[in-house]
Amino acid sequence: MSLIVTGTIGIDTVYTPTGHGERILGGSCTYFAAAASFYGPVRMVAAVGGDFPPEFMATLGHFRNVDVAGLEVRKGSKTFAWGGKYRDDMNSRDTLFTELGVLAEAPPKVPASFADSRFVFLANTHPGVQAGMLGQLPRRALTVADTMDLWINVAKPELLALLKQVDGLVLNYDEAELLTGRKNPVTAGRQILGLGPRFVVIKKGEHGALLVHRDGLAALPAYPAEKVIDPTGAGDSFAGGMMGSLAAAGSAPGADAGSFDAIRRALVHGTVVASFNIEAFSLDRLRTLTRAELDARYNEYAAMVRV
Amino acid sequence: MSLIVTGTIGIDTVYTPTGHGERILGGSCTYFAAAASFYGPVRMVAAVGGDFPPEFMATLGHFRNVDVAGLEVRKGSKTFAWGGKYRDDMNSRDTLFTELGVLAEAPPKVPASFADSRFVFLANTHPGVQAGMLGQLPRRALTVADTMDLWINVAKPELLALLKQVDGLVLNYDEAELLTGRKNPVTAGRQILGLGPRFVVIKKGEHGALLVHRDGLAALPAYPAEKVIDPTGAGDSFAGGMMGSLAAAGSAPGADAGSFDAIRRALVHGTVVASFNIEAFSLDRLRTLTRAELDARYNEYAAMVRV
Numbered sequence: 001m002s003l004i005v006t007g008t009i010g011i012d013t014v015y016t017p018t019g020h021g022e023r024i025l026g027g028s029c030t031y032f033a034a035a036a037s038f039y040g041p042v043r044m045v046a047a048v049g050g051d052f053p054p055e056f057m058a059t060l061g062h063f064r065n066v067d068v069a070g071l072e073v074r075k076g077s078k079t080f081a082w083g084g085k086y087r088d089d090m091n092s093r094d095t096l097f098t099e100l101g102v103l104a105e106a107p108p109k110v111p112a113s114f115a116d117s118r119f120v121f122l123a124n125t126h127p128g129v130q131a132g133m134l135g136q137l138p139r140r141a142l143t144v145a146d147t148m149d150l151w152i153n154v155a156k157p158e159l160l161a162l163l164k165q166v167d168g169l170v171l172n173y174d175e176a177e178l179l180t181g182r183k184n185p186v187t188a189g190r191q192i193l194g195l196g197p198r199f200v201v202i203k204k205g206e207h208g209a210l211l212v213h214r215d216g217l218a219a220l221p222a223y224p225a226e227k228v229i230d231p232t233g234a235g236d237s238f239a240g241g242m243m244g245s246l247a248a249a250g251s252a253p254g255a256d257a258g259s260f261d262a263i264r265r266a267l268v269h270g271t272v273v274a275s276f277n278i279e280a281f282s283l284d285r286l287r288t289l290t291r292a293e294l295d296a297r298y299n300e301y302a303a304m305v306r307v
Numbered sequence: 308m309s310l311i312v313t314g315t316i317g318i319d320t321v322y323t324p325t326g327h328g329e330r331i332l333g334g335s336c337t338y339f340a341a342a343a344s345f346y347g348p349v350r351m352v353a354a355v356g357g358d359f360p361p362e363f364m365a366t367l368g369h370f371r372n373v374d375v376a377g378l379e380v381r382k383g384s385k386t387f388a389w390g391g392k393y394r395d396d397m398n399s400r401d402t403l404f405t406e407l408g409v410l411a412e413a414p415p416k417v418p419a420s421f422a423d424s425r426f427v428f429l430a431n432t433h434p435g436v437q438a439g440m441l442g443q444l445p446r447r448a449l450t451v452a453d454t455m456d457l458w459i460n461v462a463k464p465e466l467l468a469l470l471k472q473v474d475g476l477v478l479n480y481d482e483a484e485l486l487t488g489r490k491n492p493v494t495a496g497r498q499i500l501g502l503g504p505r506f507v508v509i510k511k512g513e514h515g516a517l518l519v520h521r522d523g524l525a526a527l528p529a530y531p532a533e534k535v536i537d538p539t540g541a542g543d544s545f546a547g548g549m550m551g552s553l554a555a556a557g558s559a560p561g562a563d564a565g566s567f568d569a570i571r572r573a574l575v576h577g578t579v580v581a582s583f584n585i586e587a588f589s590l591d592r593l594r595t596l597t598r599a600e601l602d603a604r605y606n607e608y609a610a611m612v613r614v
Contacts, residue, residue: 210528225493
């Protein structure tokens with residue numbers, strides 16, 4: 001079924017303990033769409049400026065399942081740019097600079113051809129903007145939002161309003177604590193369910209993810225990756241694999257796309273595709289990733305966690 | 308098959324964010340044996356002082372599978388005592404005091420009736436003492452040791468010598484980094500394999516465990532526990548469940564007790580029994596735990612991680 005994502009496309013400058021990438025293609029929408037495209041078509045709604053390099057457009061074009069009809073190029077504006085530096089453990093990072101560019105302008109519009117989208121992922125941005133997207137997607141069947149500490153701190157009323165309209169929320173471990181004031185992630189997750197969503201996915205980076213669903217709990221380790229070159233986009237590609245596989249599975253008539261079992265299965269796909277993304281800067285690894293490699297690692301992971 | 312553990316029996320004073328326990332029964336050997344006893348008999352080699360309370364002896368006696376023939380009571384000595392305070396996240400703790408008592412004396416001896424033990428767990432103590440135990444256990448078939456940052460820092464040569472004599476090593480995430488200088492736990496684990504053991508179990512507390520085995524990798528999430536009263540003994544009860552279930556499975560003729568599949572399966576038992584231990588101070592939860600509760604949570608956990 002039709003999957004749509006709205007979020008950022010950025011020009012990133014990333015320093016890790018082992019290398020750096022300067023002015024490389026990044027952004028939540030980018031990583032999400034590239035990962036989701038392995039499972040089926042994905043529609044992208046985002047904006048970039050006149051400075052967006054043609055080769056980045058070519059990179060997006062490489063992912064044939066990504067529909068860029070909702071990608072607005074604003075000639076007189078600048079593309080969102082972000083710089084960050086990872087600490088030695090690769091688990092935390094410091095922001096070096098943020099140039100909002102088009103993000104400070106009006107959000108991009110959902111094109112008429114995308115209005116019938118059924119699966120919706122609201123990648124991380126101001127919850128007011130996220131809610132605004134929903135009004136343009138009247139046929140949505142499953143809506144999942146990402147958020148971050150910034151919005152919990154500066155836009156909590158808007159975030160709480162958004163939570164009443166989504167089926168699922170994806171956020172980091174410490175953000176779940178920040179949102180609820182509860183240190184135990186299961187307790188925090190349950191409290192978030194009381195705010196509206198049917199399920200919450202708590203991301204723990206290299207420690208995996210926890211699913212707190214109205215109908216059950218699940219825990220998944222990350223793939224034990226030895227090759228970690230750049231963690232940027234791990235969470236977004238995880239969400240892309242999750243939503244992409246959900247949308248693919250949701251094509252079955254009568255299937256409940258948001259059921260506990262469906263989400264649990266989808267998280268495995270998210271885990272596996274994210275484990276490839278971190279093996280290189282930008283989309284460099286996802287660009288060369290084949291379906292056979294993805295399937296092989298899925299099977300390897302399944303064998304690892306088999307009880 | 309026969310399982311033996313050597314380690315500490317202590318009188319603990321523990322402060323957690325939600326409560327405290329004063330002069331309660333603790334120690335690595337204690338938690339290990341109580342957990343292992345759910346799977347079969349376990350032999351205990353340890354020493355306590357004349358101050359060891361009779362009610363603690365009764366508590367140990369409650370676990371009918373625990374054989375205390377190797378428990379030395381030294382009338383003129385004092386029992387090891389430890390005090391610690393957990394931080395708000397329950398993942399880290401500060402030591403308030405340590406009174407070595409009998410631990411500063413000669414280590415306890417393996418009684419003649421235990422000399423035929425096949426499965427050996429060397430709970431955390433000086434690696435020289437751990438190695439000394441091995442000389443008294445000539446029929447050992449599978450030997451696993453625990454260690455900690457202290458010994459890596461102050462007794463590294465003895466630890467490296469011990470590693471050449473064990474099949475497996477169990478240690479914490481940050482200790483694996485300290486021992487190898489490698490931040491990636493998979494890389495650190497592989498490096499430890501180069502020091503002798505056939506497998507390494509890297510414990511990550513609430514984030515589960517990683518198995519780096521000569522024949523494969525496995526990752527397990529912790530049971531997503533909402534009731535965490537006292538994390539003390541989580542690692543020891545985890546090891547107890549692991550070794551206890553290994554010893555039970557190893558009774559099958561011709562079985563390779565240290566194979567990748569055997570260890571992977573055993574870690575699930577360790578994960579499940581440890582998840583009960585943290586629900587109360589001391590052995591309070593393991594004392595009331597039933598086989599049916601253990602089996603039910605095992606099945607619940609298996610369903611959670613099923614891919």
